Amino acid sequence: MTGPTGDGATVRAAPNGVFSALRDQLHEAATEFADGPGALEGILRGMVDDVDRAVREPLEIFPVCHHSPASAVAMARRLREKQPKVVYLELCEDMAPLLTELRNCRLPVAVQAFASEVDGFPAEWAPLSVVAPITEASAEYQAISYALDTPGVELVLVDRSSDHVFQWQAPEAGPADEEALHGDAVGVEIGDLRPRFAELEEHLLHHGKVRHWSEWWHQYVEQPLGDSDHDTYRQVMFLIGSLFRRLAPGDPHRVTVDEDRERYMWTRMREHLAASGADPAECLYVCGAFHAASHVAEFGVEGSGDFEISPRSASRWQYGLIPSSHAAIEAQFGLAPGSVSIAATEWAKNLRRTKVKPFALEGQTGARKAKKPLPEPVAGLAAADQLSGFLQRPPVLDRLDEAELLSWSVEVVRAARRNGYLSSTADAISVFETSILLAGLRDRARPTPYDFQDAAVTCIEKDVVPGRRDVRRIVEIMMGGDRIGQVGYDALPPLARDVHDRLAPLDLKLGQRGVQRALLDIAGQPELEACSDLLWMLRYLMPHGAARPIMGERSLGERPIQESWDLALGTHQRALIELGYEGVSVEQVVEQRLRRAAHDPQATTARALEAVEDAIRYLHSPRLAAELGTRALDILATERTVDGAPEVLRRARRLLAYYRTTDPALPPWIESFVRTGYAHYCTLLPTAFTEEDATVDQVAATLGFLFSMESLALSLGCDRTQLELAVAQSHPEDPAKVALLWAAQVQLGRLTRADLRTRCQDLLTNPLTLPSYPRYLSGFVHALEPAPSLVDFVVETISTAFAHLPDRLLLPWLPTLITTLRTRGAQYVPLLIREAARIFPARLPALDTWTPPWLAEPIPTPTRPRATSSPSGVPLLAAHPATCDALAELLGCTGSWQAAAPSGVTLLTKHPDTALALEALLTP
Incomplete structure (x- = not known):
């Protein structure tokens, strides 16, 4: 070990003298337990050599374990004793500018690097996210607080960049996939200290009589090291890191990544020492215990310097702070539930017992008040063997x-x-x-x-x-619960701050966790309409529950009057922060999302039309709607099936209704869409009728598009012959599709209702077709989509089916009928109920004598014989000459009144058929 002496000199321990006694003991133990020295002795003696090598390094290495109270206490104590001028920290080097923003947060939080658009990585990896969670009971937070609040101290992050995290990722593995508060981000953990293969961990848990790794660490490391001295702490952590490194080879790719990280960090530290001229004795290197006992050639200030760091990719990385929680840290790094909360309790307990003064960033929410000035640094002394005594010391009851x-x-x-x-x-x-x-x-x-x-x-x-x-x-x-951190307003990205500013009229504490109710009386306070627009966009962008409407809706062409919202932006602060990585305003992010959805390679016509609707509802942008509508037209021209026809029909009808009520003329894109869609679906119709993959609902929607858009399409230059040929070329075999074809022929005038009724009667009387009759009925129900005028005939066929079909055929068909009406009930059921109410008697007693109109005898139309002297109806029309003149002008008839005959007689004599029709029309 090295350190400054009183006169500035450096004291270094002898290479083999410090741990010679321990080496001898391990040699004897290996001989006794393994029947002679061998592999076991090599492992045990190698562990001591690793400790000796790390202790003798001139640049002091401080091994830590993430979220370890013992590491945090030892770090706080050592920083006050040594007061290093440079602190090297194992953390992604590109995250350094964010650390000062920790003052505006309440721990725990996570430092995040985010890339929504990737360049140089597989597209399926996007978006890329790296998080490094920080808690108060962590050694790295103590180092960060000391370095940022102590004048003259430099904090240098030396670990690989966020870009290199994914460069070194195994191609077949891809990014991590944990579901927690951190989402699917790749976690970067300082001091990742855990066995790398199941056998070692199982052995430790079994013989330690514990259930999981967190309990083993708490029992055998945290408690013994909670109040140990600096040398003992370092040597024990070096020993544990060496043990896991030697006994847990793990995945070869993982080993390569670990060694490259160590080469990377030592290369960065030597570069900084050379550039700054800092004395290694006045520096402190904070890293995980696993990396402290490294075997790479680049280890130490005297190591080799031939490691080449690859350049970063062209991906654009953005950085920020996101809330974290104890549960998120436990889930992301495989810790036992409650272990981080227990660590926080143990941290407070260690502080009370050891009287160590922790470091905390000035002004940080939840941090303790100002600290006392730092004492004079303590001179470094040669390290003694503390391992032997520690390993032999029995536990003491406190x-x-x-x-x-x-x-x-x-x-x-x-x-x-x-x-x-x-x-x-x-x-x-x-x-x-x-x-x-x-x-x-x-x-x-x-x-x-x-x-x-x-x-x-x-x-x-x-x-x-x-x-x-x-x-x-x-x-x-x-024991502390799931403590959740919070990012302060000043540390939020511009988009998140803009959201808080624009929602300020609601007078809510948006940073507070939990659900808050917002009431918007837009009719009385028109300025709240801007808040309503923003809330609807947030509902579109953020996870469910962040902004949830209780009263009110945003539909095409409607203006809000009153709304009620449940807001939980504080609970979903991470999602709001990550929106800031995609743009500088909410409107920009919505526009990017809509374009991305419409231009996705897997996008359908219905999805593009949905983007058009969202552009109108949220952004009120005719320009963007026209752009996305043109994209929908392009997709429609390339589709070769009618799979999306039902959704296309519903959205096209809504958009047409909106434009007809708001604009004096239809936009050019929707006229092109109707014209192209008419010709496109006419082309696909014969194939859809015969394809087994095309459902009845899809074929009905195709016909619905053609018949409902027919008048507009014909006015735009389409030819009705296309539809007539498409129907004539359709030859379905499925009974439901056959019924759809008959309905289309009735709609085109190629089949009369009498002929259609005759065909249904033939189906009922034919024993071979009777079992399939319910399927014909299902087709007629779907036919209400293209031909709603057939609703009376559908009621008739259903009533006839209930009257004539046997139970063995009727009862199995009822679930199909109910399912059909339930899925399309908003369109079919009101039509059927209204028509049934018109046909059936209103009271039950009248049902006994009621005869269905389709079974009643037709009432003959009375005809009057023509008179030879004057046409029938002349006296009536002669009594009303003004009416006669108006009708004659309306019908385009010309003539003059004659005095010899009654007024209008000469004219009506020339047109006896018209006279008869007018008489029938005007006679009560």
Whole structure:
């Protein structure tokens, strides 16, 4: 070990003298347990050599474990003693500018690098995200706080950049895929110290009598090192890092990445030392214990310098701070639930016991007040062998833990009663005693929080959980719970700050977690309409629940009057921050998202039309709507199936209705869309009728597009012959599609209703076609889409089916009918109910004598014989000459009145058929 002496000289320990006794002990142990020295001796002696090498390095290496209270306490103590001038930190070097923004946050938070558009990586990896979570009980936060708040101290991040994280990623692996508050970001952890293969971890957990790795670390590392001296802490951490490095070779790619990271960091440190002229004795290198005992040639200030750092890719990286939480850190790095909260409790406990003054950034939310001035630095001394004594020292029971255990036992009973458990003072006593008993059974000197948790579950929970929380969760909350950080306003990206500023009229605490209700009386306060527009865009962009409308809707062509919203922007702060990586305003991000959705290689016509609707609803942008509509037209021309016809029909109808009510003329793009769509679907119609993959709903929607857009298409230059030929060329075999074809022929006038009724009667009377008759009925129900005028005939066919079909055919068909009406109920059911109400009697007694109109005898139309002297109807029209003149002018008839005959007689004599028709029309 090296360090400054009183006169500035450097003291270095002898290479082999410090740990010679320990080497001898390990040699004897290897000989005894392995029947002679060999591989085991090589591992054990190699571990001591690793410790010796790391201790003797002139640039002091400080090994840490992430979120370890023991590491944080040791770091705070060492920084006050040594007061280094340069702190090298194992963190992505491109994240350095963000660290000063930690003053505006409440921990825990995560430093994030984000790239939405990639260049140089596989497109399926996008977006790229790297996060490095920081908590108060972490050694790196102590180092950051000391370096940023101490004048004359330089903080240098030396780990690979965020771009290199993905450059060194295995191509077949891709980015990580954990689901937590950090999303699918790749986690960068300082001090990643954990066994790399299952056998070693299983061995440690089994012989340590613990359930998971977090409990093993707490029992065998955290507690013994909580109040140890600096040399002991370093040597133990070096030993643990060397053990895991030698016994856990892991994936070859992972080993290569670990070694490249070490080469990268030592190369960066030597470059900085050469450029700044700093004395290695006045520097401190903070890294994970796994990387401290490194074997690479670049290790140390005297190492080789031939490692070449590759250039970064052309991807554009953006940086920011996002909220983190204990649960997110545990999920992202595979820690046991509640372990980070327990670490935070242990951190506070260690501070009280050791009286160490921690470092905290000035002005940080939730941090302690100003600190005392730093004392004079302590001269460095030669390191002695502390490992031998530490490994042989028996655990010591701390009396403070008994008092703490008693307070835990009382508090867990109180919390259990609040959650519905029938716990009492006796349960508190049993939890206390059971915790001590479990610790003894597990060969522990004192109960850990995990022993206490097991004891509480055993003594309180019994076999039922009366409330929402079980006892295990109650203990986790009592130990600190899931603390969630927050990024302050000043540290937010411009977009997030703009959102807060624009929603200021709502007078809400948007940074606060939880749900808040916002009431917008837009009719009384028109200035709130801008807030409404922004909230609808946030609802479109952010996860569900961030902005949820309770009252009000945003549809085409409608203006808001009153709205009510549930807002949880503080809870979803991370999503709001990441929007800032995509643009400088919410409108810009919405426009980019819409363009990206419409121009996606897998985009469909319906998806492009949806983007058109969103551009109108959210941005009120005719320019963007025309651009996206043109894209929808291009996609439509390339589609070879009618799979998207139902959605295309619904959206095209909505857009046409909107433009017809708001604009004096239709935009050119939608006229082109209707014209192209008419010809396109006419071309696809015969194939759709015969294809098995095309459903009845899709064929009905295709016909619906053709018939509902027919008048507009013909006015734009289309030819109705296209549709007539398409229907004539269609020869379906499926009964439902056959019914659709008949309905299309009726709509075109090629089939009369009498002929259609005759065909249905033939189906009912033919034993061969009777089983398939329900499928014909399903086709007629779908035919209401292209031919809504057939609703009376559909009611007739359904009624006839219920009257004539046997139960063995009718009952299996009913679920199909119900499903059809349920999926398309908004269109079909009102039509059918209204028509049935018109046809069927309104009262039940009248049903006995009621005859369906399609079974009633037709009433003959009376005809009057023509008179020879004068046409029928002359007296009536002669009595109303003004009416006669008006009708004659309307019908284009010319003539003059004659005095010899009644007024209008000469004219009507020339047109007897017209006279008869007018008489029938005007006669009551």
